[in-house]
Amino acid sequence: MLTKEQLDARIVRYGELRPCKTAFIDAHTPGSDQKENFTIIGGGVSESADQHVHIKETPGFNIGAAGQPPICRNSLHSHRTAEVFFVLKGSWDFYWGRWGTAGRVRLEEGDIINIPTGIFRGFQNVGNDYGMIMAILGGDNAGGGVVWAPQVIKDAAGHGLILGENGKLYDSKKGESLPDGVKAMPILTDEELKAYPEPTNAEVVPNHVARYWDLMALAMGAPAKVIGEDAKLRDKPGFEVDLIRDGSISESAYTTARHEILMILRGHWNVTVDGIETILAPGDTMAVPPNASRAMHPSMTGEASMYRVRNTDDDAGSTWVPNQVNK
Incomplete structure (x- = not known):
């Protein structure tokens, strides 16, 4: 804890x-x-x-x-x-x-x-x-x-x-x-x-390249997969990226064995980690350690969004292949 x-x-x-x-x-x-x-x-x-x-x-x-x-x-x-x-x-x-x-x-x-x-x-x-x-x-x-x-x-x-x-x-x-x-x-x-x-x-x-408003539309009911093996930008660079907006995820707590970095874009977010509550604002970055309990939701009405980054087991980067999506 x-x-x-x-x-x-x-x-x-x-x-x-x-x-x-x-x-x-x-x-x-x-x-x-x-x-x-x-x-x-x-x-x-x-x-x-x-x-x-x-x-x-x-x-x-x-x-x-x-x-x-x-x-x-x-x-x-x-x-x-x-x-x-x-x-x-x-x-x-x-x-x-x-x-x-x-x-x-x-x-x-x-x-x-x-x-x-x-x-x-x-x-x-x-x-x-x-x-x-x-x-x-x-x-x-x-x-x-x-x-x-x-x-x-x-x-x-x-x-x-x-x-x-x-x-x-x-x-x-x-x-x-x-x-x-x-x-x-x-x-x-x-x-x-x-x-x-x-x-x-x-x-x-x-x-x-992914556009913000396209991702906001994709994230209406669940986090939008932005970078990853089965994401909008298909790649395996050693991490995966989601866009989370108001209504994307439940306010219930969850855990993951991965490192998770929260990077706030818009709005203010109420984030609770192992029962400790804090508010994150645009431009703030939080590193949540593996296996900690965490929950998040916007702290007020209006537009709210963040990018969430998790480590994966893939190599850290892939070389450019012309006319193909990097894998």
Whole structure:
């Protein structure tokens, strides 16, 4: 049984998130230098020693977030495991390919994208205000880091940031340099770049993007299966995602042997874990441990929704297969 103190330690409130502005190699690059990175559960893929981690214990995947002012972008990179985003605030463009020109899709609040592994991707806040996207990264160690497009590494060097082969950043503006015995992260060769596909919108969007209002309709009487083996976005990335809304589930308590992460989208939710009651608000994240008793329902009338993430026994990510749904 959890104590109230233990339960509180498993909740990360939106208003208590601690940003890092130097998380990645493009932290000084104009156009990307205002972005903020948040590591909520697990170490994520931050390259900076300044990154604060709210909950270190991982449930088989990592939870993070990116906050960016209008026009700010995240540079092209690739992951070896799953990278799933949903929009908490604002309007966002996601794009992919070696130069970010192979495809592009715009997501609004509540929309979710399961970006295929092994593809260069970037994203940009195209709204009028500060925006926030929440991220789910496959694997306990999130696949061992980020692979950057060559131009990103070259641009960063011109602004004083060098990434070592050890995955750590060194900032010449702070008088830092690569330590003895540590080489710079090598830039991908033309031959290596051939392994990174250039899928079109028609290949990516139908199988990897789900719209919030479509999911809300699917969740009228039961949680909408969003990502999973038999979900709307069929994949096996080491976790599964449901959308829960008002009326989706019974208010009765239940248990599961899985880790369960609750990520609030809209409304306020009354959540009770092992008899301890709390209220979660939009942007809050709660890590419910396996086998604990839990119950949840909106605390007031009106629109209410959350994404619920559970670990599975699948590998943490699958490679891109053109013209097929990832399995």
